Amino acid sequence: EPEVTQTPSHQVTQMGQEVILRCVPISNHLYFYWYRQILGQKVEFLVSFYNNEISEKSEIFDDQFSVERPDGSNFTLKIRSTKLEDSAMYFCASSESRVGTDTQYFGPGTRLTVL
Amino acid sequence: KNQVEQSPQSLIILEGKNCTLQCNYTVSPFSNLRWYKQDTGRGPVSLTIMTFSENTKSNGRYTATLDADTKQSSLHITASQLSDSASYICVVIGSGNTGKLIFGQGTTLQVKP
Numbered sequence: 001e002p003e004v005t006q007t008p009s010h011q012v013t014q015m016g017q018e019v020i021l022r023c024v025p026i027s028n029h030l031y032f033y034w035y036r037q038i039l040g041q042k043v044e045f046l047v048s049f050y051n052n053e054i055s056e057k058s059e060i061f062d063d064q065f066s067v068e069r070p071d072g073s074n075f076t077l078k079i080r081s082t083k084l085e086d087s088a089m090y091f092c093a094s095s096e097s098r099v100g101t102d103t104q105y106f107g108p109g110t111r112l113t114v115l
Numbered sequence: 116k117n118q119v120e121q122s123p124q125s126l127i128i129l130e131g132k133n134c135t136l137q138c139n140y141t142v143s144p145f146s147n148l149r150w151y152k153q154d155t156g157r158g159p160v161s162l163t164i165m166t167f168s169e170n171t172k173s174n175g176r177y178t179a180t181l182d183a184d185t186k187q188s189s190l191h192i193t194a195s196q197l198s199d200s201a202s203y204i205c206v207v208i209g210s211g212n213t214g215k216l217i218f219g220q221g222t223t224l225q226v227k228p
Binding site for chain 1: 156157158159160161164204215216217218219220221
C-alpha cells in the first residue's frame with residue numbers, strides 16, 4: 001500500500017541553525033500538509049500546499065518557515081533559524097484532493113530536537 | 116474559537132472489553148469529523164470520516180457516532196485487543212475545503228491482558 005515517507009526520522013540541531021525536513025507524499029496525491037506535535041500536546045496544523053502554492057497557513061507558520069516542492073516527488077519544510085520551542089514531531093501528510101471527506105495520509109514523522 | 120475537546124484523557128481496560136471515547140467540538144461551520152489512531156512515535160492513521168449528515172460509521176471493531184446538533188461524537192471500540200493500545204484523536208474539518216485539520220488532544224487507551 002502506498003505510504004508517505006519522511007526523512008530523517010530524528011534530527012538534532014543547534015539553536016539558530018537551519019533545518020530541512022523532507023517528505024515524499026503518495027505519488028498521485030496533489031495536496032500536501034505539514035503538522036507538528038510538541039511532546040504531550042495536540043497535533044497542530046502548520047501549512048497546506050497545492051499547485052506550488054501555499055493554500056493556507058497557521059499563525060505558527062511565520063517567516064522562519066518555508067515549504068517547497070523542489071521536484072516531482074519531494075515536499076520539504078525549512079526552518080531558517082531554529083529555536084528551542086521548535087522541538088517537536090513534524091508530520092507530513094498528503095491527500096488526493098482537498099474535498100472535505102478525502103483522507104489525509106500521514107507520514108511517520110520527523111522528531112526535531114533543538115539544543 | 117474552533118476547538119475539539121476529548122474525554123477521558125486516558126483509559127485503561129482489559130482485553131476483550133468494550134469502551135467508548137467522547138469528543139465535543141465547537142468548530143463552525145462544520146464539514147466533517149474524523150477519528151484517527153496514533154501509535155506512539157507514529158503518524159495518525161484514519162479510522163472513520165463522517166459528514167454532518169451521517170450519524171454512524173463503522174470500520175471493523177470501531178464504530179463512530181455523530182450528533183451534529185449537539186456537536187458531539189463518540190468512538191466505540193468493541194472486543195478490545197492489545198494492539199488497540201494507542202492514542203485516539205478526534206479531528207474536525209471546517210467548511211471551506213482547505214484541508215486544515217483541527218485536532219483534539221486525544222484519549223490514550225491502554226488495553227491490558
